[in-house]
Amino acid sequence: MNTIIHTHLAPTLDSERLHLRHFTELDAEDVFAYASDEQTVQYLTWPAHQNVQMSKTIITSLLSNESTYAIVLKGTEKVIGCIDLRIVSETEASFGYVLNRSYWNNGYMSEALQTTLTYMFSELGIQTVTSCHETENPASGAVMKKCGMQWIHLAKQETLFGKTTDNDHYCITRDAWVVRTNP
Ligand SMILES: CC(C)(COP(=O)(O)OP(=O)(O)OC[C@H]1O[C@@H](n2cnc3c(N)ncnc32)[C@H](O)[C@@H]1OP(=O)(O)O)[C@@H](O)C(=O)NCCC(=O)NCCS
Numbered sequence: 001m002n003t004i005i006h007t008h009l010a011p012t013l014d015s016e017r018l019h020l021r022h023f024t025e026l027d028a029e030d031v032f033a034y035a036s037d038e039q040t041v042q043y044l045t046w047p048a049h050q051n052v053q054m055s056k057t058i059i060t061s062l063l064s065n066e067s068t069y070a071i072v073l074k075g076t077e078k079v080i081g082c083i084d085l086r087i088v089s090e091t092e093a094s095f096g097y098v099l100n101r102s103y104w105n106n107g108y109m110s111e112a113l114q115t116t117l118t119y120m121f122s123e124l125g126i127q128t129v130t131s132c133h134e135t136e137n138p139a140s141g142a143v144m145k146k147c148g149m150q151w152i153h154l155a156k157q158e159t160l161f162g163k164t165t166d167n168d169h170y171c172i173t174r175d176a177w178v179v180r181t182n183p
Pocket of ligand 1: 039040041043044097098099100103104105106107108109110111132133134137138139140142143146
């Protein structure tokens with residue numbers, strides 16, 4: 001039986017190439033670099049940042065919490081993206097992510113997601129992790145599949161966070177994760 005309560009999440013998580021840590025205002029320029037790019041934010045639920053001050057304000061008001069991680073490329077201090085864990089109950093979680101477009105298709109988000117899935121399943125007592133992406137954004141589905149998530153269903157014209165789109169939904173259970181990581 002899992003009795004872990006998620007009052008405190010790890011301040012940092014590490015993988016081979018990435019260091020995940022919480023945001024500070026000093027990250028505003030790096031956040032602006034990805035969050036101001038219209039192509040990057042087109043499938044997200046928030047509009048592009050207009051200036052660095054807006055990024056600083058959003059870091060303070062929305063990103064500075066213990067379940068939102070800045071993705072830092074090891075060997076640099078550069079924040080290249082963000083992954084946030086959404087713990088919805090003692091056993092269920094979801095996540096969201098975004099990466100600076102200059103770094104796409106290097107396997108970075110798959111590495112970040114794998115790291116956070118491992119953390120949630122092995123240390124937080126999470127049993128099920130679900131997420132979804134707009135059907136027109138297959139790169140996000142590729143990340144989920146590479147991390148062992150199973151496609152569950154297509155929700156046509158679904159309204160999420162005020163945006164109505166076709167969405168592909170994915171899921172991975174702790175049991176499936178255990179089989180995958182300890183075959
Ligand atoms: C989605 C996103 C986070 C992926 O990050 P990333 O670091 O490039 O992801 P990875 O390199 O780990 O994997 C990307 C996979 O998508 C695949 N891919 C890229 N573009 C694709 C496309 N147009 N159609 C299908 N697959 C695509 C890549 O080939 C790769 O799969 P592979 O390794 O099997 O070849 C990044 O593109 C991004 O930030 N997009 C904008 C924000 C966003 O969409 N967030 C998710 C909202 S649900």
